[in-house]
Amino acid sequence: MSFSIAELFSQNFDRKFDLHEQYLNHQMVRVLRTIGFDRNYKKAIGQYLYDQDNNEYLDLLSGFGVFAIGRNHPTVISALQETLTLELPNLVQMDVSLLSGLLAKEILATTPENLDKMFFCNSGTEAVEAAIKFARYTTKRSGIVYCDHGFHGLTMGSLSMNGEEIFREGFGPLLPDCISIPFNDLSALEQALSSKQIAAFIVEPIQGKGVNLPDDDYLSGVESLCRKYGTLFVADEIQCGIGRTGKFWAIDHWNVKPDMILMAKALSGGFIPVGGVAMTTKIMESVFNRMDRAVVHGSTFSKNNMAMAAGLATLEVLRNENLIENSAKIGTDIISTLNNSANQYEFLKEARGKGLMIAIEFQSPKSLSLKAAWAMLEAANKGLFCQMITIPLFKEHRILSQVAGHGMNVVKLLPPLNLTEKDRNWIINSLDKTIADTHQVTGSIWTLGKNLAGHALKNRK
Structure with a gap:
């Protein structure tokens, strides 16, 4: 008998919560059952979920922003199916891939003109980790400034800049030289940057936790202060980018030019994890500055063909629809x-x-x-x-x-x-x-x- 995911799904449909109780995070199951969110979904199309009784639910979370183009979009499915059948060379590590070059070109066409290089990774938190490393190497400084209530991921580097204590508690010691300031406070930012020891200010243009909007002059002030003190301005658009706010990037509402833009979530089309960092040539050529440093930072599965195809198809859907x-x-x-x-x-x-x-x-x-x-x-x-x-x-x-x-x-x-x-x-x-x-x-x-x-x-x- 051939292996079948459809059969596995059908045979075990009612065991989802029991399996998680036994083998995964049982506290999550407790939460779902306590608040009555313990549904067995059998299908997902676009903005809708369907349970075992075919009741339709409107999904206003979209996988925390992953499904910006909706779930199971046929254009992305088609692109992935085609990629699987082409027998393309994939992850040839002593080589460079065509699809990643094409996706980089497409993304950089949407960014401010000062950004002309791309680095790909697997997730948002990996993009943040890359930004920390790139900023420190480029500036030869160690300090990172971030905002209260900001969220940048849960790996150790990004966690060190997490503005919510509940995520940090018990996981220390975290990275040193990470300084928290209030969001929307240019005076606090200038005070932090004035030491001239800060490599980067990493900020969500619109904060995900609380959907906190900046004042109209905040991000332009951030850009000016970062230039004044030699600090890199990093816009974390992992949640608010790629069309989420009614413009391609949230920074487009305020016409600012960061030194890096971090992205992930929606770029995947909801299928294959993909993240990225758009940056200036100066940053790219500072980090990868010699042939023997060509591999000083990377990720095994970054630039894989499926992820790049999903990204290209997602951008096509955003445009066409x-x-x-x-x-x-x-x-x-x-x-x-x-x-x-x-x-x-x-x-x-x-x-x-x-x-x-x-x-x-x-x-x-x-x-x-x-x-x-x-x-x-x-x-x-x-x-x-x-x-x-x-x-x-x-x-x-x-x-x-x-x-x-x-x-x-x-x-x-x-x-x-x-x-x-x-x-x-x-x-x-x-x-x-x-x-x-x-x-x-x-x-x-x-x-x-x-x-x-x-x-x-x-x-x-």
């Missing part, structure tokens, strides 16, 4: 519609973002009964209110979303860029109903809230 323009249009509409209804709901503070990178922030209300209910949740676990949004959105409206970060009263939407008007209405109507329900303190949604608070207090003990 006008997904970046759609991201700007649908995202702006969702944000403005939610903000127009903010005065109806005491809990709703604001919606913000660019394109389809959206935050919905909640706040303490003014009414005494609502304020007391809010305080009960906050006392149990800061940010717990948002679970009263995401859980009903999933259970009652079949929308998959997430809390934007630990201890935040922010719900984050990071959907595929191919949302339709139907999807837009689905999102707005479901949010409207869910937020309205939270204002009924005697309703069933607050029974959920009390149960969540009880679980939080129990876990704290």
